[in-house]
Amino acid sequence: MAFNYxxxxxxxxxxxxxxxxxxxxxxxxxxxxxxxxNEILEHxxxxxxxxxxxxxxxxxxxxxxxxxKEDFVGMDMARKFLQMG
Numbered sequence: 852m853a854f855n856y857x858x859x860x861x862x863x864x865x866x867x868x869x870x871x872x873x874x875x876x877x878x879x880x881x882x883x884x885x886x887x888x889n890e891i892l893e894h895x896x897x898x899x900x901x902x903x904x905x906x907x908x909x910x911x912x913x914x915x916x917x918x919x920k921e922d923f924v925g926m927d928m929a930r931k932f933l934q935m936g
Contacts, residue, residue, distance in 0.1 A: 854879040865924050872924045878931045887928035897936045907936060 854875025860883040865872050872884065882888055891913060896906040910932050917925030 856880075860885065866922070869922075869924045872927075874927055878935050881928065881931040881935065884924065884928055887925050890925075891929055891932045895932050895936060903936060907933060910936070 852873045854873045855871075858871060863871060864886060865884050866886055873880075882892075891910055894906055894909045894913070897903040910929050914926055914929035914933070917923075917929060
């Protein structure tokens with residue numbers, strides 16, 4: 852299903868309302884879906900190769916943590932940040 856940009860992203864907690872989440876194409880919605888955006892964004896860095904490696908290691912670990920919790924939305928959001936970095 853296509854990403855739904857008509858949702859009220861300011862108020863929706865996608866951890867509690869995962870049924871509203873749509874994967875979309877590419878990295879659609881990566882800077883909208885909370886609480887994941889703020890959780891992951893603070894670790895997303897790519898100024899130089901060393902910083903990018905540290906960032907990607909952290910975000911990949913977050914992906915694995917979301918996977919362990921069976922949190923598909925978190926997994927997909929972490930994947931999107933990794934692809935963008």
